[in-house]
Amino acid sequence: MSAKTEQKTVSARDLIRYFGARIAVDQVSLELGQGEVLGLLGPNGAGKTTIMRLLTGNLAPNNGKIEICGMDLQKQTLKAKACIGYLPEIPPLYRELTIDEYLRLAVKLRRLARSKTDDAIRKAVERCGLDNVRRRLIGSLSKGYQQRAGIAQAIIHDPAVIILDEPTSGLDPNQMRDVRSLIRELGAMRSVIFSTHALSEVESVCDRVQIINHGRQVFEGPVDRMKLEGTRLEEIFTQSTMEKIET
Amino acid sequence: MFGSPLAWIILALAQLVFAWFYLANLESFLQVQPQLIRIAHPPGATEAIAAPLFSIGAVVLLMITPLLTSRLIAEERRNHTLPFLISAPVSMTEIVLGKFLGLMVFLSAIIALIVALAVSLLAGGRLDFGLLLSNIAGLWLLSACFVALGLYISCLSTQPAIAGAAALCILFALWIMDNAESGENGITRSLSPFAHFENFNRGMIDTFDLAYFALFIFFFLALSVRWLKLYR
Incomplete structure (x- = not known):
């Protein structure tokens, strides 16, 4: 997080989305600046995909506001969508x-x-x-x-904002490396949000990481500082997702 | 659509049915023609051959259209390609209209086959172009109703086969609604698009029929747009 983040490209506040009576996304907020790569982490079914669908206008939030490049996704839908590139979990x-x-x-x-x-x-x-x-x-x-x-x-x-849902799933190690370097290349100029299960991927590619569990944000922090402080992402991940299961 | 074999096979089969019917009608017309001359206002070739051809066209389209509409949204959902359209900077109305008009272009090609057959009658006589135009307009509007209805039903299912079968059943029911009632202006009859097509078929363009078709098409297109919006 340096001077890169001066211009906000994605700003989502207090997103809530229900599927029937079940809450899939519970008060999640995220912000992203130009030239930033954000990794979304979380166990299966945590709500990562739902968050991405909300951000791309594929799902309407029950509550909350999403701005893409300063444009309201609900009101200036088409203009906002023109700034987004989206790869769903299953490539369309x-x-x-x-x-x-x-x-x-x-x-x-x-x-x-x-x-x-x-x-x-x-x-x-x-x-x-x-x-x-x-x-x-x-x-x-x-x-x-x-x-x-x-x-x-x-x-x-x-697009100014690129949202990739598990872009490296199902790839062989060489292809994974290629996609990672592509994300890094894209992240130099654009904003990238991507979800993954590979923690090493987050450490090598992302500027910031956000961990989601049961639809809630349980951790948020810059990767650089974590590296400096010597905290391991794996520990944070297990701690923040385990706690939730126990309660 | 025209890049796929399905389109060409359907066009070829439709043409086979039309041509068969056309030749059969032509033959019987030629047989009775000597007797027709004795009547004061004998039916012309357009009335005796072209108009029935358009009626058959309506029945053929009744069967073909559900086959084609079934895929429109259902297959996008089944193949998980709907996000590709929804994420793009196009409105839901544009998606629905695009699907609708795209298929209408293809159905227009089928209708053009019938028109070509009818126009070929010029080789051996004159044509009533007024009647021909009203038939073209009627069949086009009728097929637009089929597409609008089929498109909406395709929204409701992720299985193209189910969407197709359901659309076919409903269209068939509408067809029976037209035939079942003996009276001219029963309620069930006036709800059926086929009854309104019949006026066009006779060369009568009534604003009431036009309004019915416009309303029918608009209603189901609007429902489709609404469904896509609520799907989010």
């Missing part, structure tokens, strides 16, 4: 399209100028290492490539 891929066709569709949906289409696709393909498979049908690609196609559609319009 059309199996019957080729990578090229799919990305072209993504560009059209994000309303980029026609003259920029080819350039945007070329960049995204290059960044995600999809050069060799551009003309292949998505359905015939391996999980790793499919995951990367999902990331490609999330960053193709060069």
Whole structure:
């Protein structure tokens, strides 16, 4: 957390979301500045995915306010959404399209100028290492490539805020390393929020970490300082998530 | 849509049905034509061949449309691709209209096949273009009703097969509602889009029928938009 955080790109306050009678997200707030990478951690079913769906407008919060680049997601929905790139937990891929066709569709949906289409696709393909498979049908690609196609559609319009739900799940170690370095590269200029189960990933990529348990935020802190103080993320994670289970 | 084999197979099969029916009608018309001349105002080729062709078109579309509408939203949900659309800077209304118009382009192609058959009658005589235009308008509006209804039903299920079967059943029920009642202006009959199509089929464009179609289409499109908004 240095001078990077001067401009807030994501600001969410007191988010609450119920599924029926069950509370999935309970008063979670988060803030993110330009050039910051935030890691969302938590056990399965803690509410990470729900938080991400709220932030991208895929779910409406029962309470709370979300601002993306200063625009209210509820009121200036379209303008706010144009600033977001989102990779859901299950990549939203059309199996019957080729990578090229799919990305072209993504560009059209994000309303980029026609003259920029080819350039945007070329960049995204290059960044995600999809050069060799551009003309292949998505359905015939391996999980790793499919995951990367999902990331490609999330960053193709060069959004200010990139939200990735478990971007490294199902990848082999080499691919994981590539995706991590991509996140770091994106995080230099943009704001990135991503969820993961790999604690080492958070330590190596994130500026800040937030731990969620039972829909509540149980820990929040910068990774740098933790490294300096010698606190181990694993300990914090077990402590903060264990406590909740005992009570 | 036109990139998939499904579209071309449906177009080919529809054309087969239309052509068969067209030839059968043409043949029987030619057989009775000598006797028709003796009547004061004999039905022309448009009335005797083209109009029945459009009625058959309505029945064929009744069966084809649920097949196509079933996938619209249900498949997006099943394949988890709905977030791709919802996260994009497009409104729910735009998503619904896009789905609706996209399918209407394809159905227009099917209707164009019927029009082409009807126009081919020009080779051997004259056509009543007024009647032809009213039939085209009627069939287009009727198919728009099918799509609007099918689109909404597709929102309600994650299984395209269920959405398709349900839409087919409802359309079929509406069709029976038109046929079951013997009276001209019963309530059940006036609720059925097929009854309103019949006026167009006879060459009568009534503002009441136009209003009915507009309302029907708007109602189900609005329900779909509402569903997508509440889905969040």
